[in-house]
Amino acid sequence: MSETRVLENAKIVTPDEVLDGWIGLSDGRIAEIGTGRPPERGADMAGDYLLPGLVELHTDHLESHLSPRPKVRWNHLSAALAYDAQIAASGITTVFDSLRVGSDVDGRSATGEFGAIAEAIESARASNLLRVDHRTHLRCEICASDVIEEATHILGQFRVDLISLMDHTPGARQFRDTSTWKIYYGGKSGSTDEHLETIIRDRVALHQANHDRHRGELVALAKSRGIVLASHDDTTLAHVAESAADGIRLAEFPTTVEAAVASHAAGIQVMMGAPNVVRGGSHSGNVSAETLARAGVLDILSSDYVPASLLMGAFEIANRIEGFGLNRAVNTVSLNPSLATGLDDRGALRAGLKADLIRVHMAGRLPVVREVWRDAQRVI
Numbered sequence: 002m003s004e005t006r007v008l009e010n011a012k013i014v015t016p017d018e019v020l021d022g023w024i025g026l027s028d029g030r031i032a033e034i035g036t037g038r039p040p041e042r043g044a045d046m047a048g049d050y051l052l053p054g055l056v057e058l059h060t061d062h063l064e065s066h067l068s069p070r071p072k073v074r075w076n077h078l079s080a081a082l083a084y085d086a087q088i089a090a091s092g093i094t095t096v097f098d099s100l101r102v103g104s105d106v107d108g109r110s111a112t113g114e115f116g117a118i119a120e121a122i123e124s125a126r127a128s129n130l131l132r133v134d135h136r137t138h139l140r141c142e143i144c145a146s147d148v149i150e151e152a153t154h155i156l157g158q159f160r161v162d163l164i165s166l167m168d169h170t171p172g173a174r175q176f177r178d179t180s181t182w183k184i185y186y187g188g189k190s191g192s193t194d195e196h197l198e199t200i201i202r203d204r205v206a207l208h209q210a211n212h213d214r215h216r217g218e219l220v221a222l223a224k225s226r227g228i229v230l231a232s233h234d235d236t237t238l239a240h241v242a243e244s245a246a247d248g249i250r251l252a253e254f255p256t257t258v259e260a261a262v263a264s265h266a267a268g269i270q271v272m273m274g275a276p277n278v279v280r281g282g283s284h285s286g287n288v289s290a291e292t293l294a295r296a297g298v299l300d301i302l303s304s305d306y307v308p309a310s311l312l313m314g315a316f317e318i319a320n321r322i323e324g325f326g327l328n329r330a331v332n333t334v335s336l337n338p339s340l341a342t343g344l345d346d347r348g349a350l351r352a353g354l355k356a357d358l359i360r361v362h363m364a365g366r367l368p369v370v371r372e373v374w375r376d377a378q379r380v381i
């Protein structure tokens with residue numbers, strides 16, 4: 002006999018509205034949602050919100066658990082579990098772990114460690130140690146000399162669920178203005194201006210030599226395996242046209258209003274960083290996520306480098322933009338990223354879907370995660 006669990010006295014955020022009521026969970030699924038009091042007594046949510054478990058497509062936070070200090074490599078399984086716990090406590094129940102391939106001045110391609118990391122996640126999954134459903138997002142720095150070799154190697158050995166195509170050449174896209182690039186990389190590395198100029202020349206040469214050929218090969222690799230493709234830092238209408246022609250489904254962090262508007266109109270889901278929302282702008286001086294939300298072209302938020310920002314970002318959007326609606330804001334961190342990556346069994350509080358949900362208490366304006374369920378099992 003299946004056990005039914007009822008959660009009552011909650012503000013339930015569905016894709017279309019927020020209602021005062023209750024939710025019934027059964028066999029790992031959402032069985033029923035109702036308004037007012039439930040037919041049978043349930044656990045009292047004390048008026049807190051119930052939201053779908055969040056879906057995160059682009060986080061590199063695993064790296065900071067693997068390498069908590071420069072030159073320190075932490076035990077892979079321990080790092081994976083600490084990361085998993087932090088992701089879950091941030092209200093995220095499905096995460097795309099982002100790993101970078103292609104050497105970059107920003108350093109570390111994950112290729113050398115990819116096997117060990119994938120093994121750590123897999124062994125944790127097999128022992129039922131994970132709180133969150135983990136997927137893999139392969140981030141490809143397309144102008145790097147070694148990117149095709151590394152991506153081919155990984156795709157031959159591991160399951161990959163999302164591929165993004167990045168070009169961080171100074172003077173292009175995210176760093177259209179090379180002085181912004183110098184501040185970003187110079188600040189990280191402490192390099193002299195002369196050294197940075199040399200790097201810029203080398204990177205531009207790599208772009209000219211590799212960009213078009215590598216991009217074509219990576220698109221073909223993804224298509225041959227049916228893997229969803231994302232563009233990254235699209236800036237011009239030409240970038241968007243190229244993305245549309247390549248069958249890209251998701252635009253990560255477009256840097257201008259025109260690129261975002263054109264992507265959205267072409268049916269390419271526009272994803273922006275939640276830290277950008279919370280901080281009130283882009284750390285690279287590009288278009289703000291809030292501007293795109295106000296223009297009606299923000300589809301997805303990603304926590305990027307701060308897991309807790311995903312939930313905060315959704316509530317901030319709903320708070321700041323009159324008429325946007327909490328349900329629509331929550332869709333940007335649950336339903337929309339699910340659908341963009343072909344996961345149609347989750348991402349909303351709707352009967353029949355996976356019972357991935359979170360209880361959120363408001364501490365003033367700050368949303369606080371109190372409980373998390375995955376497949377109707379408490380994981381936080």
Ligand SMILES: [Fe+2]
Pocket residue numbers: 167169175233234254
């Ligand atoms: Fe970028």
